[in-house]
Every structure is written in C-alpha cells, then in structure tokens.
Amino acid sequence: MNAYNPQGGPPPYDPYRPYGPYGPQPVPPPVPPVRRVGPARRLWRAVGPLAAGRKVFRPSRPGRVDDPAVARMQRVRTVVGLCAVVWVTFSYKLAASAADLADDRLDQSWNAVLVLSVTFPVVVGALIGMARPPARRELLRRARKPFGSILALIGGVALFPAAVLSGLADGRLATNPVMTAVTVVVVLLMLVWVLPFIAYGVGMSLVHVFRTADIHETVPPLLALVLVWEMALIDLLTGAYEGVPGPVRIVLVLGAPFSVTAVALWELRRLRVGYGLTLRGALMR
Structure with a gap:
C-alpha cells in the first residue's frame, strides 16, 4: 500500500509502466512545468521596492523567536480596530467618501511613524543605559x-x-535635452520605486515596530505599548473624532491603547513562559 496503490496488493498491470525485478513499477506523478522568469522580472524581484522593503523593514536577526500566535492576535486586533473606525466614520459622517477615509488613515499612519521614530531612540536608549x-x-x-x-x-x-x-518636480531643471532626460528618469523612479517603498515601509514599520525584534523580542511590545498611549494622548489634545457622541469617542480614543496594552502584556507573558525571554534577561539584570 502506498500513494500510488492505496488498495494494497500487487499493482494492476499496465503495458506502458516500466518493469522492475518485482513486476510493474509505480509511475511518478507528472512534474509541473517550470515557469520561466525573464531577466527583467528577476531583477525586479531582487531590487524592486517590495524586495528592498522586506530587507530593510523586516526583522532578520538569526535565532529570533517569531511566534505565529502573536502575529495572528495582532492581525485580529488590527482588523477589528479598522472595522470599528470605518463604521464610526461613515455612521457619523466624519468622512465624505472612502477616499477621504483612506487619506485620513494614511495621515494617521504617517503620524504614528513620526511619533515612533522619535520614541524609538528614547526607549531604546533608556534600555541600553x-x-x-x-x-x-x-x-x-x-x-x-x-x-x-x-x-x-x-x-x-x-x-x-x-x-x-x-x-x-515642476521641470525647472529641464533646460536642455540631457537635463530633460534626467528629470524624466528621476521622476519616474520616484513614482515607480520610491513611492511603493515608502508605502510598504510605513506598513511594515508599524507592524514590526521598526524591526526592533532584532534588538530583543521583548522590545516590540514595549515600544508598541508606549507608542499607542502617545497616539491616544495626541488624539485627546487635538480633539480627534469631533462630532461623535462622548461615550463612542471615549471608546475610539481609548480602545486602541487598551487593546494594544492587553496584546503587548500577553505577548510578554508568552515570551517569558514559552521561551524564557524577559526584559531583565535582555539587560542581564
């Protein structure tokens, strides 16, 4: 009994099946054809914006613990939070269209990246100290x-x-054919390569918290916890979600910090119990 003869016993006779010392031999399954990739596509896969983004924004330290359960929990929290924001935005007409909502989410993501870029050296510097x-x-x-x-x-x-x-950008440098060609090439490169690289980098920087797992596995949840409370404070000071009833506004402003805090504490506990990784161990204290 095997994959080619699940009923067991001698295989059925097939005049086209090659013979061996013990009778007809099983025929291997057909090999799928190999899809040929052209040199341009291979080059794009090697140095394209997403390939470069994976190398720059994803953690890559050898031996790093990467718990899939934590990644699933983070994705669930992100999807639930995004659905709640979308529902409230359209229910209370905080955005005129889906494009306005996308612009608002993009602005908020970029603001989070800016806050994170300032918070990162402070928190990491304190840990190193x-x-x-x-x-x-x-x-x-x-x-x-x-x-x-x-x-x-x-x-x-x-x-x-x-x-x-x-x-x-406005073509003021295109004073001769050479500078015109340079301008076109640079503008196309920025639109085709730099812009996707930035968009991918913003998402990966928030997901992987500027790849701080390369420093230690406990740093991303700690840094995410600090970041989310900073963003909640900014929302309170800037009057975010104006026009929403008070209780709903409180849930929107404080829901993300509390949920991220719960996930971060659970992740730290899982790292400690399942893998023996603690912040004190990282600091050798």
Whole structure:
C-alpha cells in the first residue's frame, strides 16, 4: 500500500509502466512545468521596492523567536480596530467618501511613524543605559539595523519635498535635452520605486515596530505599548473624532491603547513562559 496503490496488493498491470525485478513499477506523478522568469522580472524581484522593503523593514536577526500566535492576535486586533473606525466614520459622517477615509488613515499612519521614530531612540536608549556593560554593547550593535530602517523611511519621504524645492518636480531643471532626460528618469523612479517603498515601509514599520525584534523580542511590545498611549494622548489634545457622541469617542480614543496594552502584556507573558525571554534577561539584570 502506498500513494500510488492505496488498495494494497500487487499493482494492476499496465503495458506502458516500466518493469522492475518485482513486476510493474509505480509511475511518478507528472512534474509541473517550470515557469520561466525573464531577466527583467528577476531583477525586479531582487531590487524592486517590495524586495528592498522586506530587507530593510523586516526583522532578520538569526535565532529570533517569531511566534505565529502573536502575529495572528495582532492581525485580529488590527482588523477589528479598522472595522470599528470605518463604521464610526461613515455612521457619523466624519468622512465624505472612502477616499477621504483612506487619506485620513494614511495621515494617521504617517503620524504614528513620526511619533515612533522619535520614541524609538528614547526607549531604546533608556534600555541600553539600564543594561549591564556586556549586554549594552550587544544591544547597541543590534540597534543598527532598526535605526537604519528609520533613516531609510525618512530619507525616502524627504526626496519628495527636495524634488519640489529644487525645481525638479515642476521641470525647472529641464533646460536642455540631457537635463530633460534626467528629470524624466528621476521622476519616474520616484513614482515607480520610491513611492511603493515608502508605502510598504510605513506598513511594515508599524507592524514590526521598526524591526526592533532584532534588538530583543521583548522590545516590540514595549515600544508598541508606549507608542499607542502617545497616539491616544495626541488624539485627546487635538480633539480627534469631533462630532461623535462622548461615550463612542471615549471608546475610539481609548480602545486602541487598551487593546494594544492587553496584546503587548500577553505577548510578554508568552515570551517569558514559552521561551524564557524577559526584559531583565535582555539587560542581564
């Protein structure tokens, strides 16, 4: 009995099946044809914006614990929170259209990235300062790639105002055929490569918290916890969700911090119980 003969016993006779010392041999399943990929597609897969984004914004430290249960919980929380915001936005007419809602979510995501880029050096610097000297050197070495992802994202965004201020965007530099060709190539590169790289980087920076798992597995939940309460404070100070009834507004402003705090504490407990990873261990305290 095998995959080719589930009923057991001798295989049925097939005049086209090759014979072996014990009779007819099973024929292997057909091999699917290999799809050929052209050199342009291979190059795009290697150096395209998403390929570069995966290398820049995803954690890659060898031996890092990557718990799929935590990733599922984070996705569920994100989907539930997004559905709640969409429902409230359209129920109380806070956005005129889906495009306005998308613009609002994009602005909020970019604001979160900016706050996170400021919070990151403060929190990580405090952890490195509290660590013992052997752990301090190791944590400082591991922080290079997360810090590089911040610089890559901010540098990509800075290209657009630089193009406007330099006159590249409106064609002021296209004074001769050579500069015209350079202008077209640079503008196309920014639209086709830099813009998708930034969009992908914003999402990955929020999901992976600037790849701080490369520093230690306990850093992302701690940093996410600090970030979400900072964003809640900003929402309170700026009067977010105006026009929504008071109880619903409180739920919207405080729902994300409480849910992220619960997920972060659960993740820290799971790392401690399941893998023996604690912040104190990371600091060698």
